[in-house]
Amino acid sequence: MNLKFEEFQQSNLGLKELDNIRLKSFKKFEALGFPTKKQENWKYTDLKAIIDSNFKSLQIFKDQKNSKYNSKLLIRNFEHNQIILLNGNFIESNFNFEDEKKISIKSLKVALESKTEFEKIKNYFDDEQNSMVSLNHALVKDGIVLKTDNNYSFNKPLIIYNLFDKTADSKIINNKVFISLGENSKLSLVDYYECENNIKYFNNTIHNYNIEKNAILKKFSINASIDGSYNYNSTKINSYSNSIFENFLLSLGPNFIKNEIHCNLLENYSSCFVNGIMLLDGNQHHELKTNVNHKFENCKSSQLIKSVLLDKSNGTYQGKIYVDKTAQKTNGYQLSKALILSESSQFNSKPELEIYADDVKCSHGSTTGNIDENSVFYLMSRGLTKQQANKLIVEGFLNEAIETITESNIKKLILQFFIERIKKVNI
Amino acid sequence: MLDIKELSASIEGKKILKSFNLKIKAGEVHAIMGPNGSGKSTLANILSGRKGYEIEGAISYEGKDLLKIPIEERAQKGIFLAFQYPTEIPGVNTNNFLKTSLNAIRKFRGLKELDSLEFLKLVKEKSKNLKIEEKILSRQLNVGFSGGEKKKNEILQMTILEPKLAILDETDSGLDIDALRIVSDGVNSLRNKNRSFLIITHYQRLLDYIKPDFVHVLVNGKIVKTGHSELAQELEKDGYEGVATAR
Numbered sequence: 182m183n184l185k186f187e188e189f190q191q192s193n194l195g196l197k198e199l200d201n202i203r204l205k206s207f208k209k210f211e212a213l214g215f216p217t218k219k220q221e222n223w224k225y226t227d228l229k230a231i232i233d234s235n236f237k238s239l240q241i242f243k244d245q246k247n248s249k250y251n252s253k254l255l256i257r258n259f260e261h262n263q264i265i266l267l268n269g270n271f272i273e274s275n276f277n278f279e280d281e282k283k284i285s286i287k288s289l290k291v292a293l294e295s296k297t298e299f300e301k302i303k304n305y306f307d308d309e310q311n312s313m314v315s316l317n318h319a320l321v322k323d324g325i326v327l328k329t330d331n332n333y334s335f336n337k338p339l340i341i342y343n344l345f346d347k348t349a350d351s352k353i354i355n356n357k358v359f360i361s362l363g364e365n366s367k368l369s370l371v372d373y374y375e376c377e378n379n380i381k382y383f384n385n386t387i388h389n390y391n392i393e394k395n396a397i398l399k400k401f402s403i404n405a406s407i408d409g410s411y412n413y414n415s416t417k418i419n420s421y422s423n424s425i426f427e428n429f430l431l432s433l434g435p436n437f438i439k440n441e442i443h444c445n446l447l448e449n450y451s452s453c454f455v456n457g458i459m460l461l462d463g464n465q466h467h468e469l470k471t472n473v474n475h476k477f478e479n480c481k482s483s484q485l486i487k488s489v490l491l492d493k494s495n496g497t498y499q500g501k502i503y504v505d506k507t508a509q510k511t512n513g514y515q516l517s518k519a520l521i522l523s524e525s526s527q528f529n530s531k532p533e534l535e536i537y538a539d540d541v542k543c544s545h546g547s548t549t550g551n552i553d554e555n556s557v558f559y560l561m562s563r564g565l566t567k568q569q570a571n572k573l574i575v576e577g578f579l580n581e582a583i584e585t586i587t588e589s590n591i592k593k594l595i596l597q598f599f600i601e602r603i604k605k606v607n608i
Numbered sequence: 609m610l611d612i613k614e615l616s617a618s619i620e621g622k623k624i625l626k627s628f629n630l631k632i633k634a635g636e637v638h639a640i641m642g643p644n645g646s647g648k649s650t651l652a653n654i655l656s657g658r659k660g661y662e663i664e665g666a667i668s669y670e671g672k673d674l675l676k677i678p679i680e681e682r683a684q685k686g687i688f689l690a691f692q693y694p695t696e697i698p699g700v701n702t703n704n705f706l707k708t709s710l711n712a713i714r715k716f717r718g719l720k721e722l723d724s725l726e727f728l729k730l731v732k733e734k735s736k737n738l739k740i741e742e743k744i745l746s747r748q749l750n751v752g753f754s755g756g757e758k759k760k761n762e763i764l765q766m767t768i769l770e771p772k773l774a775i776l777d778e779t780d781s782g783l784d785i786d787a788l789r790i791v792s793d794g795v796n797s798l799r800n801k802n803r804s805f806l807i808i809t810h811y812q813r814l815l816d817y818i819k820p821d822f823v824h825v826l827v828n829g830k831i832v833k834t835g836h837s838e839l840a841q842e843l844e845k846d847g848y849e850g851v852a853t854a855r
Binding site for chain 2 (some may be wrong): 553555556558559560561562563564565566567569573574576577578579580581584
């Protein structure tokens with residue numbers, strides 16, 4: 182283990198309570214280490230092996246002074262509000278399209294230094310049987326705390342830019358994002374990851390969302406550009422009465438991603454939708470693990486994941502729907518479809534239903550296969566080459582999931598990234 | 609244009625076509641009629657290049673050995689198969705597919721590729737002529753199409769791609785009278801002295817609308833009788849059995 186907690190601690194002494202949590206969490210991490218396949222949640226992803234074989238010496242990220250980011254990495258020709266995180270640190274925000282009085286944004290670093298602010302988020306530092314979470318608790322330095330008032334609908338999407346530069350090279354970066362949507366509020370959030378060329382880093386990030394009564398949060402996780410990043414992202418959502426949480430994941434570029442989505446449907450008529458695509462080649466390894474917890478009556482959840490695997494890539498979807506004994510009239514659905522286009526690639530799918538109520542509608546399905554030969558023949562008999570035919574079929578296969586996006590301007594943006602990526606894939 | 613000599617074909621050891629001979633000249637419309645299992649669809653499949661058959665004999669298309677031409681090149685060289693069961697391809701936009709197809713063929717013929725605007729204009733015109741609702745073209749390819757919509761879509765593709773040899777594999781089966789008229793209008797509007805048709809059908813009904821130059825009766829992998837369009841009526845009256853044994 183190369184991670185030197187003592188060094189980190191010396192320069193980060195703060196609130197006594199937090200320091201204790203950090204120390205306890207780090208000890209826990211040290212005891213467990215990076216996850217291996219022995220842990221049920223990591224059955225298909227040996228993170229320890231992945232880190233050992235890709236990082237000679239992974240170090241804790243220290244540099245905090247750097248606030249100059251490369252503005253070329255930002256998205257153009259798309260009206261949006263923005264929050265910039267550079268190497269996990271909050272740099273700046275811009276809510277030009279909004280009524281700024283309705284929105285509160287703070288750097289997590291500041292919140293972690295104030296006793297009253299820390300008190301509000303302390304609960305989110307709970308102990309868990311997950312060494313990545315322990316590591317994050319121990320080493321988190323910055324991030325954001327975002328809140329909206331009740332009855333506020335954003336006019337334009339908000340992009341959180343997660344940018345990384347060369348100072349992040351060979352480092353592990355731990356940060357947290359807190360978002361709380363007030364009652365009847367609405368936000369479209371793009372969680373966007375981008376880095377400078379030729380760097381390799383590990384980003385370990387935890388998001389916590391609160392979606393109050395009647396609020397709608399639509400989140401789009403975009404990992405589009407091909408890069409040497411390794412990402413673990415755990416998102417925890419608490420959904421209250423009649424609220425909607427939608428998450429679309431565009432899982433295309435980085436070497437490694439494990440996304441975890443833990444959504445608690447806590448009150449009547451709340452709903453959760455998780456859809457996404459993976460298009461992987463080379464040695465890419467991406468995993469999505471969902472945990473949708475129906476804890477109240479009349480809630481709805483739906484998941485559709487489509488994946489295409491080439492070369493030696495590895496994709497995994499572990500989707501779990503849990504229905505509490507009180508959660509009658511639950512409607513839960515999940516479907517995973519994958520195309521495996523090379524003999525050395527693999528896709529693992531583990532659908533799980535855990536149901537304790539007796540009046541529920543839950544279903545799941547999972548298919549894995551190759552490109553349908555009849556479809557190829559049909560297209561070739563119209564003059565398309567085999568390659569054109571395959572590409573069109575794969576594009577169509579993944580498009581079906583993209584078509585579920587309900588925000589048309591964001592769908593357009595996502596299609597652009599998708600088409601850029603599929604052009605570079607050798608099918 | 610097409611010359612099939614002593615063609616035998618089998619699949620998984622089962623012989624389907626036996627010493628089959630057929631010659632189609634430019635501008636001719638040939639109909640092949642026959643009962644279920646007589647080898648009609650196998651013939652269409654072999655002409656369009658579907659794999660999986662053991663083939664003997666020779667097929668020449670415009671003087672070239674057709675069996676050596678790859679599937680997509682057959683299409684580019686002007687062979688079009690209207691499928692009996694058009695394949696549903698989820699997520700693929702019909703217009704987008706058709707534009708890719710048309711441009712592949714135009715490129716091969718040394719014509720300028722069409723941009724989206726030019727293409728849409730062409731599609732609009734062709735679908736209007738055939739009284740096909742344009743909106744099926746913005747849907748996913750054949751997905752959720754009714755049987756009639758699928759067949760109409762095949763005919764629309766045919767009129768846009770302007771093949772030299774069009775093979776219609778039981779395009780009429782399962783169609784109502786209105787759809788049948790659209791299909792036959794499509795064929796009739798394309799008929800000219802350079803373009804040939806091979807129409808495979810169960811029933812004589814389609815041939816009331818499309819008058820073929822020749823009608824062949826296919827039984828057990830062999831043509832047992834050849835005649836002109838009156839033969840279709842005879843078949844309707846006497847059945848395949850009657851015509852096949854009366855020779």
